[in-house]
Amino acid sequence: MNLLVVIVNFRVAPLLVDCLHSVAAELPRVPGVKVAVCENGSGDGSAQILRAAIDDNRWSDWCTLTVSDVNLGFTGGNNLVIRPALEGPAPPRYVLLLNPDTVVRPRAFAALLDFMERNPKVGIAGSRLEDPDGTPQRSAFRFKSPLGEFEGGLGLGIVSWLLTRWAVAPPVVDHPCETDWVAGASMIVRREVFEQVGLLDEDYFTYFDDIDFCFNARRRGWPTWYVPESRVVHLVGQSTGVTATPKRMPAYVLEARRRYFLKNHDPIYAALVDAGLITGLALARLRAALTGRPDTTPPHLLADSIRHSVFLKGFQLNVVSPPSASGR
Numbered sequence: 001m002n003l004l005v006v007i008v009n010f011r012v013a014p015l016l017v018d019c020l021h022s023v024a025a026e027l028p029r030v031p032g033v034k035v036a037v038c039e040n041g042s043g044d045g046s047a048q049i050l051r052a053a054i055d056d057n058r059w060s061d062w063c064t065l066t067v068s069d070v071n072l073g074f075t076g077g078n079n080l081v082i083r084p085a086l087e088g089p090a091p092p093r094y095v096l097l098l099n100p101d102t103v104v105r106p107r108a109f110a111a112l113l114d115f116m117e118r119n120p121k122v123g124i125a126g127s128r129l130e131d132p133d134g135t136p137q138r139s140a141f142r143f144k145s146p147l148g149e150f151e152g153g154l155g156l157g158i159v160s161w162l163l164t165r166w167a168v169a170p171p172v173v174d175h176p177c178e179t180d181w182v183a184g185a186s187m188i189v190r191r192e193v194f195e196q197v198g199l200l201d202e203d204y205f206t207y208f209d210d211i212d213f214c215f216n217a218r219r220r221g222w223p224t225w226y227v228p229e230s231r232v233v234h235l236v237g238q239s240t241g242v243t244a245t246p247k248r249m250p251a252y253v254l255e256a257r258r259r260y261f262l263k264n265h266d267p268i269y270a271a272l273v274d275a276g277l278i279t280g281l282a283l284a285r286l287r288a289a290l291t292g293r294p295d296t297t298p299p300h301l302l303a304d305s306i307r308h309s310v311f312l313k314g315f316q317l318n319v320v321s322p323p324s325a326s327g328r
Contacts (some may be wrong), residue, residue: 009050123224
């Protein structure tokens with residue numbers, strides 16, 4: 001098998017069926033592709049919908065369905081199908097993590113595979129994610145840092161300009177480039193990276209797992225690249241409920257953030273990034289109060305960032321609880 005495409009569903013089965021239709025149209029361009037779908041404990045009849053779609057469309061020769069009775073998170077759901085594939089007699093050369101709330105544009109898979117074949121020292125590559133109308137989304141990022149968190153929390157033009165080299169989400173470019181990490185909504189991984197880094201860290205549950213994986217791949221000499229020729233429509237947040245529309249940030253996202261810094265950096269660095277974010281958010285709140293302009297940050301983000309910071313939660317490496325068990 002050349003490429004295994006892994007898609008984890010949680011309560012978006014109709015969107016996943018649309019995604020599979022777009023994948024089916026790409027198969028003639030990329031021989032040796034298999035798709036493994038994990039129905040991740042949705043509890044809403046998704047398994048029946050997906051099984052019927054696979055049978056009715058005669059996709060069973062290239063698409064398999066694995067059903068979990070419980071929600072294992074993005075990480076656990078992916079690992080549930082990646083692990084046996086890598087341990088099997090014919091492991092895939094590449095694994096592509098694909099969100100269920102995506103639609104694959106023509107040659108999206110072929111562009112990623114061609115790039116990886118031409119660049120054997122690259123370990124991970126990500127697609128250009130875009131809105132349905134073709135507007136690009138920022139999907140190639142820098143690793144988070146104290147100054148980057150301060151800039152993101154404050155969101156003030158002159159400060160953002162001064163700190164542009166630390167901004168987590170740089171402007172979109174239209175050419176392949178090396179980057180720190182790419183969004184896991186469409187991310188191809190060379191098999192050797194899994195062999196050296198391991199599978200996704202299931203203690204994240206979801207969020208920050210893609211940053212963590214790219215970070216640890218780079219530590220082992222596997223860089224990440226952004227490949228905009230591979231275009232994938234991403235219906236942002238449909239698979240998790242966390243969208244661009246400001247609303248309260250779920251606790252598990254902030255818990256995953258703390259885990260990332262405590263796992264991959266020393267305690268002082270973790271404290272500095274928390275201080276950077278909290279200071280930026282506090283100044284943004286003060287600016288809004290003084291100028292009368294609306295505060296565009298998600299509700300309660302300052303208080304929640306303090307509540308989930310190392311200053312109140314401590315420096316012990318945490319395991320992120322599933323949303324149903326996670327309080328603010």
